[in-house]
Amino acid sequence: MTRVARVLAQGKINVWLHVGPVFDGGYHRLATFFQRIDLADVVTVRVHDHAEESLRMSGPALPAAGLGPDRENLAMRAAAAFRDRTGGWPAGFSIEIEKHIPVGGGLGGGSADAAAVLRALNALAPEPLSRELYEGTALGLGSDVPFLVSDLVRAFGTGRGEKLTHMPAPFAPAAVVLVIPAFGVATADAYRWLDESGTRQFLSEEPPAFPPGEDGWKGLDRGNDFEPVVEARHPFIGQARRRLQECGASVARMSGSGSTIFGLFSGASPTTQALGLDAKIIHTRTSDSVVAVEVRE
Numbered sequence: 488m489t490r491v492a493r494v495l496a497q498g499k500i501n502v503w504l505h506v507g508p509v510f511d512g513g514y515h516r517l518a519t520f521f522q523r524i525d526l527a528d529v530v531t532v533r534v535h536d537h538a539e540e541s542l543r544m545s546g547p548a549l550p551a552a553g554l555g556p557d558r559e560n561l562a563m564r565a566a567a568a569f570r571d572r573t574g575g576w577p578a579g580f581s582i583e584i585e586k587h588i589p590v591g592g593g594l595g596g597g598s599a600d601a602a603a604v605l606r607a608l609n610a611l612a613p614e615p616l617s618r619e620l621y622e623g624t625a626l627g628l629g630s631d632v633p634f635l636v637s638d639l640v641r642a643f644g645t646g647r648g649e650k651l652t653h654m655p656a657p658f659a660p661a662a663v664v665l666v667i668p669a670f671g672v673a674t675a676d677a678y679r680w681l682d683e684s685g686t687r688q689f690l691s692e693e694p695p696a697f698p699p700g701e702d703g704w705k706g707l708d709r710g711n712d713f714e715p716v717v718e719a720r721h722p723f724i725g726q727a728r729r730r731l732q733e734c735g736a737s738v739a740r741m742s743g744s745g746s747t748i749f750g751l752f753s754g755a756s757p758t759t760q761a762l763g764l765d766a767k768i769i770h771t772r773t774s775d776s777v778v779a780v781e782v783r784e
Contacts, residue, residue, distance in 0.1 A: 490534050492607035495527040495778040496599035498588040499635060500663070500742040500749050503709035505691075506681060514630070514647050515678065518692055520654070520707060521634045522641045523774035524663055528588050528600055530562070532607035535579035540566075546586035554590065561628060565601035568624050569608045572616055577608070589767070591671045593743030595631045602635035610780040622649070631743075638777050643694045652694045658703035660773045661737065662756035666727045666748040667767040672717055677744035680716035704737040704751045713744045724748055727764055734762060 500522050507516035528546070542557040557563055566580050582604060588596035605625060609615045616624065625632040630648040642651040695707070718725040724741055731739035731750030734757040739750045750756070751773070759768040 490611050491783040492532050492611050493781045493783065494530045494532070494603035494607050496530045496584075496588075496596075496603035497523045497525065497527045497635070497774055497778060498594040498596060498599055499523055499631065500594065501711065501740075502704075502707050502738060502751075503740065504711045504713065504743065505709070506678075506712045516646065517630065517644065517648050519644045519648060520641070520695070520709075521631075521639075521644050521648075521651075523635075523777065524594075524771050525774050526588055526594070526663075526665070526769060526771040527778070528596060528603070529585040530600055530603035530607065531583040532566070532604055532611070533581045534577035534608070534611050535581070537579050539579035539581065541581040543581070543583045544586060546584070548586040548589050548596070550590055561597040561601040562604045565604040565624075565628055565632075566608065568627060569605055569616070572620050572624050573612065573614070576612060576614075580608075589665075589667045589747065589769075591673075592667055592747035593672075593741065593745050594665070594747055595635055595743070598629050598631035599635050601625075601628045602632050605632075605636050606780050610782050625649075640774050640777060645692045654694065656703065659753070660775050661704055662752040662754075663771045663773060664731065664736070664750040664752065664756050664762070665769040665771065666731070666750075666762075666764055667769065668721070668723055668727070668746045668748075669766065670721060670723075670746055672721070672745035674744045677713050677717055680720070681713060684716050704753060708738045708740070711740050711742075714741050717741065717745045721746065723766070727766065730762060730764060 502520040502522050504519040510516050542563050562582050588594050625636040626649045633649040641654045643654050644651050727748040728739045736750035737753050741748050
């Protein structure tokens, strides 16, 4: 028998991001403000009683050259990791992903797909994983996956990003303008550049207080430690941030290690034409809910 679950894999931005030193396990300690956005991939997972595994990808954000071997895809790895945790369920699975989140831009697209697969399988499983096993499986796939597999719309993340504190927001969702340059930034390169620079912000692991005032988003602008070293090699990122600020963005930052730049607008956002930037522009919003898994019998 085949059962099906459909999930909207919402992307994320890092409203701010500070990077600390390397700690046990060789990972950098992080302090970041995660925020989901409405831009999402569409992930459909089917589970089978027979041993079959497949991945099919499509959508406007899928690179012409594809995303490499299926077995290395984070969504396929998520399904395999889930099966390892359950001791063999499901016997087989097929995954379909309709890509809308740009690949490799700091918006968590691959992590969102992996989280969506875990959420779908846990909803379909005859015996869902315990919270501990579920969260441990997510962390094993990447630092963004624990947030994206959670039921949190926004959170303060520490450790590798897996220690999450719910952050309420006393202000309305914002319009989001995403600027997608023609170039990408490899995460490993960004960390290396930052380590070589010897400069980084003080890393506080205390959840921040939301600032008073009408535009709470503006008070959350605490920077991104990767920006100086990435902008030194890709000046366009700084140019795009300044242009978003000129157009009234409450926050204009690079997300994650780049290369996507986002602007948060409490009011109306500028049109693509008004921005006048030589890059792909996507208009979306900060999410006010996590979209539930839809199970189909």
